[in-house]
Amino acid sequence: MKEKILAYLKGKHDYMSGDDISSRLGISRQGLWKHIQELKDTGYDIVAVPHLGYRLESSPDRLSGLEVSHGLDTKFIARKVHYFDYLSSTMDFAMQLGMRCEPAGSIVVAESQTKGRGRLGRSWVSPKYKGIYFSLILRPRIPPSASPVLTLLTAVSICEAIKRASGLEARIKWPNDIFISGKKAAGILTEMNAETDKVNFVVIGIGLNVNNDRKSLVPHATSLKEQLGHAMPRLVVFQELLRVLEENYFLFEEGGPGPVIEKWRNSNITIGNRVKVHFQDSHIEGQALDIDNDGSLLIRKDSGLVQKIFSGDVSHLR
């Protein structure tokens, strides 16, 4: 009901009489008043004037289901939003949901994370109300070996969403670090639950620095705010990202990995560079030639040998 009241108030820019709202939504004046109070408690600035009614002055900068769903018009992504003020990790929560028949497209959003996770056991700093931290549940009909393409798809989507929402040019460092002006603005973590030959579900986690200030960022990280010189409404970026993710997911479902890989090629800063790839206890150096349709990186070593890399940390060399 709160969703309905809010959608109603958001649709109008003038005062709405309580009687009108009550009768349209089939709720008592008493019930309406109670819901309005609860909305005000969560940060909605709703003015009530006798004889005129209610008016929504402003909405809080929150990534709640109420806010995210309004005007989103996606087919399946974020049709269900699990929203938390804080979580230890949106990944852990989403993996649990995945095991309980949660529908594809559901997202888990947290305003802050106490144990935000990154690739290979690293952490993701998640200060409250500054960034966008969420996990998306997908149920693609693919074998586990095809899952890296979903990470590339996500990287491409983040770049496109940043461009559309802010005009900033983001670029991808293989496989999935998002850079703006040479500094990292977003990270992606993809986990799956799978049989050996069939994915049961995939959870894609995204951490995107939006309004983080310089002092809360490590030296090699950046945020949209730092790049733009002013803060951005996180909701605008978030909704754009959800829309683009869905567009690219449909593209992948219909056309396979090809179109996604092609977009990735156009947004990356790794191919053509001399790179050093670090593994657990070794590294190789060479020229990054291209990526394969399975998402692996092809590197030509100085010996001339071309090696296919599925995993590792890349540094770009001069």
Added chain:
Amino acid sequence: MKEKILAYLKGKHDYMSGDDISSRLGISRQGLWKHIQELKDTGYDIVAVPHLGYRLESSPDRLSGLEVSHGLDTKFIARKVHYFDYLSSTMDFAMQLGMRCEPAGSIVVAESQTKGRGRLGRSWVSPKYKGIYFSLILRPRIPPSASPVLTLLTAVSICEAIKRASGLEARIKWPNDIFISGKKAAGILTEMNAETDKVNFVVIGIGLNVNNDRKSLVPHATSLKEQLGHAMPRLVVFQELLRVLEENYFLFEEGGPGPVIEKWRNSNITIGNRVKVHFQDSHIEGQALDIDNDGSLLIRKDSGLVQKIFSGDVSHLR
């Protein structure tokens, strides 16, 4: 403490005085008596004779931690046993444990399952006290693409354990169905939780028909009892299987997939046969040539083309 008392009683074949047991294990006579009662309640036939003490006459046919651990002497497999009279599915429980830092080697055992799961969403019939139904948690340092080898390793281990415990010759139909005299006696389901390039953990589920009677088996299934003509202590088969699994796992850790694949070749009934492989909505037919080091099946179609199959259901043709 119950483990200790039981281990103590199992080690002796004569009456043990309560005073002796109490002082050796540092427990009061009252406490000892209480534990003995509890053991009796769970099926242990312990006789108490005044002035002589306690004697274990027989243990119940249960796959509890108390029974499984006794004399097992494995390094890491089944060092921790989660035992249940029934569970919906040992897989679901083990996948949950895996997400909570459960150590590698832990097993989840159920005397019956209400929703025992098989490959590709199929069910596994799990009548109480008849078969062995368990899931094993492993944490191998491998990429997801290497996980099929663990399934082959498990298939090999089941054949070896059946042979050692009963003398019966079990054979593998690709990838992981265990057949005795042309009928299915065991099944394997492997699930994993993984990043795109790194397995977090793997859960291997095994269902093995031991003392199932003909009337509880579908026509193409069999049990060790049916093949032998008499029942077998499930514990003997189970402990043998746990030992063999550990042996083969160490073999894999040290020598990679090669030795496991070689054992698989020696135990399979698919290679050399004319087969039909069924997929979701199609099938191919041809000669099964070999398996690759990644566990895939190589099939030569009548056109001469050799195709690599990662997944599917195989029927053997005449």
